[in-house]
Amino acid sequence: MRAVQIVEESGPESALELVQVPEPGPSDTLVGGEGVVIDVHAAGVSFPELLQSRGQYQLRPPLPFIPGSEVSGVVRSAPAGAQVKAGERVAGFCGLGGFAETAVAPEFFTFALSPQLDFAQGAGLVLNYHTAYFALAMRGRLKQDETVLVHGAAGGVGTAVLQVARGLGAHTIAVVSDTRKAEVAKEAGAEQVVLLKEGWKDEVKQLSGGGVDVVLDPVGGERFTDSLRALRENGRLVVVGFTGGSIPEVRVNRLLLNNTEVVGAGWGAYVMSKPELNREVGAAVGRMVDEGVVRPIVGQSFPLERAGEALRAIEERRATGKVVLEVRPD
Numbered sequence: 001m002r003a004v005q006i007v008e009e010s011g012p013e014s015a016l017e018l019v020q021v022p023e024p025g026p027s028d029t030l031v032g033g034e035g036v037v038i039d040v041h042a043a044g045v046s047f048p049e050l051l052q053s054r055g056q057y058q059l060r061p062p063l064p065f066i067p068g069s070e071v072s073g074v075v076r077s078a079p080a081g082a083q084v085k086a087g088e089r090v091a092g093f094c095g096l097g098g099f100a101e102t103a104v105a106p107e108f109f110t111f112a113l114s115p116q117l118d119f120a121q122g123a124g125l126v127l128n129y130h131t132a133y134f135a136l137a138m139r140g141r142l143k144q145d146e147t148v149l150v151h152g153a154a155g156g157v158g159t160a161v162l163q164v165a166r167g168l169g170a171h172t173i174a175v176v177s178d179t180r181k182a183e184v185a186k187e188a189g190a191e192q193v194v195l196l197k198e199g200w201k202d203e204v205k206q207l208s209g210g211g212v213d214v215v216l217d218p219v220g221g222e223r224f225t226d227s228l229r230a231l232r233e234n235g236r237l238v239v240v241g242f243t244g245g246s247i248p249e250v251r252v253n254r255l256l257l258n259n260t261e262v263v264g265a266g267w268g269a270y271v272m273s274k275p276e277l278n279r280e281v282g283a284a285v286g287r288m289v290d291e292g293v294v295r296p297i298v299g300q301s302f303p304l305e306r307a308g309e310a311l312r313a314i315e316e317r318r319a320t321g322k323v324v325l326e327v328r329p330d
């Protein structure tokens, strides 16, 4: 089969190579046991693959390896008792191996793909939307009618969070770095959009009538302290990632003085050993797809052999929505 491998950890320009390799077998899953073999139509591209191309991600397999944590496509085979069957359109989280014509995902990480979504949208469904639901509902304890501030709101996680927040009945304020991204955040359903510039925190406080209930932060870096200041009493700041490059530190007296919390949300590590929880999150996201609230926004798509360009778009902060590789174009 055709696949893209990371052959050296030298960054998106030179780390990736298009290769011919044997197809994986059903047992080639990250977690062991028989998985679902998927003929891949589209593969999702995310921040971790960019980090992997430089050897900077926590999951660092021996070289060469096929990156790609999530795919959509058609089931070739599934273990007995699986939720999906051969011939069915699915979205699956495989962890690794997605940048290839065939990939294997654990059964509990494979979900039927609604006819309302195409394969490119399916390739953006599991990682970002499951993270969004986990971070907002389970870690951030978001309630109906509360207000959420979403950083990096035009990105993959950000657009997903905007839609899932709406699905949970909450109000949203998107923070983005430019006007093009503001349009993407609006397309994803943001009720209010604030540009990241001097005074953004005051604008958020004014729009929210004194502060937000939840901040969802995939960016980190310097904005962190102002994010804490943007919370109202009982507010929760949910830490999701650090695309801004630096890991912020918090002076905990701020939490005491304002009665706020900082909460971590690491989806993959938490759900990996909890098949039932995955099904619960999958069902919740599936309901939001049926209601028309969840519609993954595909920003750019590239053919498989141009995976390096896809990683560069993310690296250079140009990406919006989900970046996707077309593996078997429709």
Ligand SMILES: NC(=O)c1ccc[n+]([C@@H]2O[C@H](COP(=O)([O-])OP(=O)(O)OC[C@H]3O[C@@H](n4cnc5c(N)ncnc54)[C@H](OP(=O)(O)O)[C@@H]3O)[C@@H](O)[C@H]2O)c1
Pocket (backbone or CB within 6 Å): 046, 047, 048, 127, 128, 131, 151, 152, 153, 154, 155, 156, 157, 158, 175, 176, 177, 178, 181, 196, 218, 219, 239, 240, 241, 242, 243, 244, 245, 265, 266, 267, 268, 314, 315, 316, 317, 319, 320, 321
């Ligand atoms: N915790 C979890 O379970 C979990 C799950 C999935 C992903 N993540 C993490 O969440 C983060 C976001 O992922 P994503 O797929 O949404 O990424 P993305 O689509 O590239 O979006 C990231 C956003 O970060 C902002 N940003 C600020 N500084 C940046 C910089 N120096 N370079 C690039 N972007 C920068 C950009 O928004 P502005 O330009 O508007 O500021 C960009 O839109 C990543 O760190 C990823 O690893 C965590």
